Amino acid sequence: MNYSKFIEQYANHPHYKAPTGNQLHAKSWQTEAPLRMLLNNLDADVAEDPSKLVVYGGNGQAARNPEALKKIIECLLKLEDDQSLLVQSGKAVGIIPTHPQAPRVLIANSNLVPEWANWEHFNELKERGLMMYGQMTAGSWIYIGSQGILQGTYETFVACGQKHFQGDLKHKLVVTGGLGGMGGAQPLAATLAGATFLGVDKDPVRIKKRLDTRYIDKMTYSYEEARDWALDAKEKGEAISIGLVGDIGDVLEKLLADNVIPEILTDQTSAHDPINGYVPNGYSLEEADQLRVEDSKTYKAKSLKSMARHVGFMLEMQKRGSITFDYGNNLREFARQGGEANAFDFPGFVPAYIRPLFCEGKGPFRWAALSGDPEDIYTTDQALMEAFPENHHLINWLKQARERVAFQGLPCRICWLGLGERKKAGLIFNELVRTGKVKAPIVIGRDHLDCGSVASPNRETEGMLDGSDAVSDWTLLNLMGNTSGGATWVSFHHGGGVGMGYSQHAGMVVLADGTERAEKCLERVLHIDPAMGVIRHADAGYNLAQEKSDEFGLTL
């Protein structure tokens, strides 16, 4: 299709839609795939704010600005299978000659030399149009809406329940802050896991969005009403979710005063960004917007202080019995900076619940049907249930997901699979495409939050056994490995969920287009990628990972 017609139809700012069907617009599926996923990231059903090209996480963008986005689209439409497009912080900067087994798109977002790797410098560069924030899957074009985080959050709540509540979250109350792009997955994840849920967000629009997608059950502006609903449901053992409009700090303060102590307490406000994310206590959304623009220094100071207060209440609840954990937004770090010296007294969710999964190379395996047809996803669901008949946890998840998860944008699915399993699944999908059992190719990707792809000492690599939390060599090897193996697009980001300075991570997406080339790429990449996780954890001294490493012949 001709460029301007394509733009008119699919990328008329701020209206974005991925093409569907099995008709190509680009020259092959290898370039059609990133094109569709980029546009899917910006679909109004998927993205938090398409007008700003913001996909999720407060400021995570898919492209630097509308012109840069158009140029990327133009390049993808004409790119050949022996060329690769270079994308620097959301802007196409070059096309280089490569070969069919190399990635078609090479992406680097928000990377800064360490001494300058802070929000101040980044924002300066951003204002001058030189950078954008890529978050994890926003700038790497594999965000799939709330379902992405849903499975991870569900796994976390389930693991938490197994560790602390004999595997049963009935009659248990989960309290949390933030119901945005990622945080909005919490209510459904909690109720899927059997708990009663109370979530607090400053912004009613965010909560309404969760109502629309059936991720949350009820909403109110009244603290008292929310509290009573929650206590009532908890007593009855009802797995329902409640969204309350308010400041999370204020609500925790009131709950403490009322002696309502939730069994599980966490948070997913956009704490990772104290200026453009977290809303300081005492400010309305409008006041906050104004202060942010007029005096970002004061804003930051107030933000840090509010987080300290917020974490102070969390620590008090922890003392009174709540199982309390940080859910990956770097809240503890900024609370510490804001004056709460004990902020790190509660753990992050990874060492608490996720690390054992990482040791087996397990992580957020996800895929999307480029056809746009939900039936294609149901076909893949079915194929996986047949391929892993002994994995009841997986089968249960796939069934529940089909029933309760509304698709956003291109139909997609996520489940956590380990080393060996990912390759197996990828080859099955390629076969489904080859034999026409699905209507168009399928792309397979994952979050940057995975076993071998991220270095983030306050989140994924917190408290590593050997103290190698901050070593990011592993992340770079993951990038090089997936690039060498033949992923369809790869990315390297700085910042992500915990913000500037605090993490580095790599992404990959690989195409199942039914060809032999794809089969080879899938076989390699879906081995390399989780293998890096096992290798990294084995090297750090985890027995479980060392066993996996031996089992898969990875030990040198």
Add this chain to the structure above:
Amino acid sequence: MNYSKFIEQYANHPHYKAPTGNQLHAKSWQTEAPLRMLLNNLDADVAEDPSKLVVYGGNGQAARNPEALKKIIECLLKLEDDQSLLVQSGKAVGIIPTHPQAPRVLIANSNLVPEWANWEHFNELKERGLMMYGQMTAGSWIYIGSQGILQGTYETFVACGQKHFQGDLKHKLVVTGGLGGMGGAQPLAATLAGATFLGVDKDPVRIKKRLDTRYIDKMTYSYEEARDWALDAKEKGEAISIGLVGDIGDVLEKLLADNVIPEILTDQTSAHDPINGYVPNGYSLEEADQLRVEDSKTYKAKSLKSMARHVGFMLEMQKRGSITFDYGNNLREFARQGGEANAFDFPGFVPAYIRPLFCEGKGPFRWAALSGDPEDIYTTDQALMEAFPENHHLINWLKQARERVAFQGLPCRICWLGLGERKKAGLIFNELVRTGKVKAPIVIGRDHLDCGSVASPNRETEGMLDGSDAVSDWTLLNLMGNTSGGATWVSFHHGGGVGMGYSQHAGMVVLADGTERAEKCLERVLHIDPAMGVIRHADAGYNLAQEKSDEFGLTL
């Protein structure tokens, strides 16, 4: 060859030697090449301290420790052409399935998440055996001895002469500190450029090494003698070089007192590492060694203070007329930290002299003859002179190099070539191998200090036109590009010449083994690599780069 026999013959710690000749030890030249270059990096004729696996730059290592080195060798001996070896800070950590057009070795050294990217944390990890410092070409196995920096230093002095002294350095005095692995190239570079040279190093062993390799002409322990020699030679217009044992700060102080003001003043002490590199004023080498171990905090404080003093004298000389520049060791930054507020009043050498070259994709193209036969290098010299008959500067350099540069380890050559030229040269070399005009394959690499491969705001990317000095997306795209193009080994490092926190950079080496596969890889990689430099500088707004970009069809 059998592993233990190989170790005995070539890697009997601390005696290392690259195999020579055209007999394979590994399974193909694709793996024999990194094997030979790794061992060559550690050859006593090349490395500063093989017993510590230190190649250059004070602490730049080729492998983490002797066992790790052996394991790398073992892996390279058995690696297949559809496998790649993963090296994490000098230790082999895995082998992954890839394909023949992918790199055989993937290397990540010294990378840390920005918030933890400092010497303190690095040294802690190093002590626990988890990391090593890769410098630029030490940990990426393409250091080629002093010749590597010689050409760059020569280009710099020549460019400085052209800018400030009508292209003539006769009757001009160059003064500098540090005659170590890299700094030792300064005396020969200066005299090749026609100047009189006085270099100061605390360590007589280092100066003697330069005498042995004919990089320096004379040596003394007496300030007065050195001063008189220098003044005499300068007056007579003699291009001779003098090495003086002493503290550079003390010597500058005395020169100022005697009103001896050099025309050109720079420095290459190992300032980038205030603990393991720079020797504080007033300390003997032995005293420094002791303090370093016993109380590294005090050592660092003294180091910073000494650098402040040292730079204070440089600023005074600048005021009195010396053309003064930082030669890439981050001296200004540490002097600033040590209390010299005006440290950045003299420029770095890149914005002053090198950036225009970078805009044309010019950089330190280097190659080594794996045969070990100097004749092979002379053959390549000759081929280049024939290929670029109009490039008098290049021809002059190649002739002088042949006459005056002693080979260290495997014979090799370096010259600065630009976009287009590098690919041309690479294909010529592959043809020389294919037709048997040279006796074994040739590897082509470069320093990480190149036009498109480094982000280093105090050195290579200082003062970029658009202020993007600290943006390291470019460096990562360079890595991904060269990996996708099919370099034979690739690397990503943090720190390098300016130390922890201050730079990120990518390396690549590509093999000319005379095959068609190599031809394709060379054609791609030797285009991609310098093209990234042109693209990066064009994007930053440099006209010269934008013209190049248009000329080579790189503009999107």
